[in-house]
Amino acid sequence: MAKITDVRAALVRVPLDSPTSFSTRRVTARDFVLVRVEADDGHAGIGFTYGGSGGGNITTAAVRSLLRPVLIGEDPFRVEGLWEAMYQESLLQGRTGSAMRALSALDIALWDRNARACGLPLWKLLGGYAKDSVRAYASGGYYLDGKTPHMLADELAGYCAMGFGGVKMKVGRLGLAEEEDRISHARDAIGAADLMLDCNNGWRDLETALRYMAVFEPYSPYWIEEPFLPDDLENHARLAQQTLVPVATGEIESGRWRFQQIIDKGAALILQPDAVCCGGITEFRRIAATAASHGLSVCPHAYHELHVHLAASLPNVPYAECFIDDRIVNFRKLIDTQVTIKDGRLMLPHGPGLGFAYRDDAIEEFAVEAWG
Numbered sequence: 288m289a290k291i292t293d294v295r296a297a298l299v300r301v302p303l304d305s306p307t308s309f310s311t312r313r314v315t316a317r318d319f320v321l322v323r324v325e326a327d328d329g330h331a332g333i334g335f336t337y338g339g340s341g342g343g344n345i346t347t348a349a350v351r352s353l354l355r356p357v358l359i360g361e362d363p364f365r366v367e368g369l370w371e372a373m374y375q376e377s378l379l380q381g382r383t384g385s386a387m388r389a390l391s392a393l394d395i396a397l398w399d400r401n402a403r404a405c406g407l408p409l410w411k412l413l414g415g416y417a418k419d420s421v422r423a424y425a426s427g428g429y430y431l432d433g434k435t436p437h438m439l440a441d442e443l444a445g446y447c448a449m450g451f452g453g454v455k456m457k458v459g460r461l462g463l464a465e466e467e468d469r470i471s472h473a474r475d476a477i478g479a480a481d482l483m484l485d486c487n488n489g490w491r492d493l494e495t496a497l498r499y500m501a502v503f504e505p506y507s508p509y510w511i512e513e514p515f516l517p518d519d520l521e522n523h524a525r526l527a528q529q530t531l532v533p534v535a536t537g538e539i540e541s542g543r544w545r546f547q548q549i550i551d552k553g554a555a556l557i558l559q560p561d562a563v564c565c566g567g568i569t570e571f572r573r574i575a576a577t578a579a580s581h582g583l584s585v586c587p588h589a590y591h592e593l594h595v596h597l598a599a600s601l602p603n604v605p606y607a608e609c610f611i612d613d614r615i616v617n618f619r620k621l622i623d624t625q626v627t628i629k630d631g632r633l634m635l636p637h638g639p640g641l642g643f644a645y646r647d648d649a650i651e652e653f654a655v656e657a658w659g
């Protein structure tokens with residue numbers, strides 16, 4: 288039996304080349320907590336989570352103080368048992384937020400480690416569903432100072448020219464007339480491609496949401512994402528009843544129970560869990576299985592380097608989100624191998640585990656807390 292001998296975390300802060308905005312926030316830098324789990328069979332695995340624009344140190348501390356002692360000496364292949372033990376140990380601090388992000392990163396590292404130990408790409412170890420690629424949509428359409436509707440349209444048309452059949456833009460920051468100008472330019476530019484709208488928790492009441500949706504609906508959005516604060520499930524459900532546009536949510540939710548509530552309330556038709564915060568690969572697959580039994584789709588949030596493996600191993604993932612470069616989500620600056628994007632699809636990696644390693648030079652450049 289293999290035994291876990293070492294668990295380490297590092298914190299990096301990666302500045303954006305140009306600050307970017309969505310409805311509720313301006314982003315200048317991103318914290319990533321990186322973890323590494325090693326066992327005495329000679330195999331190590333890596334995981335990660337997003338820590339926000341600051342405060343990643345809380346998650347780093349949760350890895351080192353709270354969860355490392357749970358894992359040391361244990362069999363790394365007992366992933367379900369270790370998930371349960373980490374969850375139990377962090378009940379007071381966790382269940383969501385920073386401690387659940389720490390658990391998520393470690394769960395990812397265990398799966399990555401075990402796949403490497405088996406010499407398999409992670410999507411194969413998880414039980415492959417796709418054959419060689421998965422469908423992705425291009426995420427973008429952010430607010431930038433001086434960005435006109437024409438520039439937005441050019442950006443989205445560029446994604447379609449790369450072969451993407453779906454593109455996403457931000458909404459909810461500006462007034463009704465300005466937002467209509469943006470979305471009409473976007474629709475003209477992309478033709479019949481799927482157009483996802485992301486409100487990033489921008490609306491506070493149903494009345495406001497309905498006024499905006501009345502403007503957006505003629506442009507046939509594919510979904511409206513995170514219309515309200517994550518905890519305001521009532522308004523998600525009311526909006527879902529009053530618009531034909533599917534409501535999507537879940538990118539910062541954690542745990543299968545919360546997603547069950549979303550389903551029970553009819554708060555969303557499309558679930559968007561993110562394995563870096565929902566509880567790792569283990570919990571993501573439970574959430575996806577629950578969604579499948581209710582006839583619902585799962586479209587994972589961001590980090591296509593990770594979610595390509597989940598999308599490729601599950602039957603109800605019609606789209607994975609893809610950021611084509613490092614201007615918005617700059618995690619890709621930290622890794623040595625990028626997923627190949629071809630005709631709007633993510634090609635399945637063939638290397639063992641996640642299929643990438645961390646770049647030591649990048650970690651050194653952006654380190655806030657070195658490995659420890």
Ligand SMILES: [Mg+2]
Nearest residue numbers: 485512513538
């Ligand atoms: Mg989003």
